[in-house]
Amino acid sequence: MQQRVIWGAIALAIFLPFLLMGGLPFQFFVGLLAMIGVAEMLRMKRLEFFSFEGVLAMLAAFVLTVPLDNYLSFLPVDASLSVYSLIVFLILAGTVLSSTYSFDDATYPIAASFYVGIGFHNLVTARMDGLDKVILALFIVWATDIGAYMIGRQFGKHKLLPKVSPNKTIEGSLGGILAAVLVGAAFMLFDKSVYAPHSFLVMLVLIILFSIFGQFGDLVESAIKRYFGVKDSGKLIPGHGGILDRFDSMIFVFPIMHLFGLF
Incomplete structure (x- = not known):
């Protein structure tokens, strides 16, 4: 750690x-x-x-x-x-x-x-x-990762997709979504322009979707690594793996944000 x-x-x-x-x-x-x-x-x-x-x-x-x-x-x-x-x-x-x-x-x-x-x-x-759109996406991804890890470690009992990523749980996934919503809501209260052209409530629903897509991005890379029998995509960042290990969720989140007109 x-x-x-x-x-x-x-x-x-x-x-x-x-x-x-x-x-x-x-x-x-x-x-x-x-x-x-x-x-x-x-x-x-x-x-x-x-x-x-x-x-x-x-x-x-x-x-x-x-x-x-x-x-x-x-x-x-x-x-x-x-x-x-x-x-x-x-x-x-x-x-x-x-x-x-x-x-x-x-x-x-x-x-x-x-x-x-x-x-x-x-x-x-x-x-x-705008810089704020990138920061919002980063906060959503980081909050999802941290929330899923902490909630999953404390309360995780039901495996999410054990054949793809055996350590991930349904409780952890839901905890990640909740953390993303809380952090995203706090950021939107600080910067009201970041969720244009949507309303605050609509954006909260979209954050749930973004968090889910971020988790899918992580699972997709896990599935690729499992298929090829490797632990990490690379060794560029000690303790973290490669570039894909750090950006796998964002690869999925930014296109879906673009689809909903946030940039």
């Missing part, structure tokens, strides 16, 4: 300045995190991330994350998606250029780049709309 706290504080101290700066430094930093996340996905499947498919998959996640049209004015407004599509086509072209590279081989790096890239893309989009 001491190691987790120390390295968690170090990771936060690195992340927060970029988050506060916003703009190009934050976007490129998040793009780098997306590339590392894809590299972790490839490593779990024991694929070489400096291979043809690995480099293209990491590049695909980067261009999907960073809004290219903001810096290359001659590109269309959907430049990131367009360039991402071209890179996907290049990965698929490997099925033609190599007799041993099949469509099945190409789908994993493509899926990995989209899974990671779309979550970080929405993180960047949220920060472009």
Whole structure:
């Protein structure tokens, strides 16, 4: 626990300045995190991330994350998606250029780049709309994690999905949702503009949904790790694992927040 706290504080101290700066430094930093996340996905499947498919998959996640049209004015407004599509086509072209590279081989790096890239893309989009939206999402995810851990440890008796994550309980999951609602409500009372265009009560319902999606994001990564027989997605942050271990919930939360018009 001491190691987790120390390295968690170090990771936060690195992340927060970029988050506060916003703009190009934050976007490129998040793009780098997306590339590392894809590299972790490839490593779990024991694929070489400096291979043809690995480099293209990491590049695909980067261009999907960073809004290219903001810096290359001659590109269309959907430049990131367009360039991402071209890179996907290049990965698929490997099925033609190599007799041993099949469509099945190409789908994993493509899926990995989209899974990671779309979550970080929405993180960047949220920060472009306002710092408060990102902070709200972070508070929801952190409150869910802490609430689920504390309530689950004290009162957890009924397993949630033991085949996916044997330590998680239904009581812990409900405790995480309750913690997210309480923390989210407190933040909304402090910053009333953060839940526009919704009302306070509607936003409380949405926070429940966001908390549930965050837990699903965590469970999805747990299922991936269990399938490949690994404990953590990586070893970048001692005591915490890799980038995906820290951002798995947020990858799910930010797109659903965007869907409901919060940014």
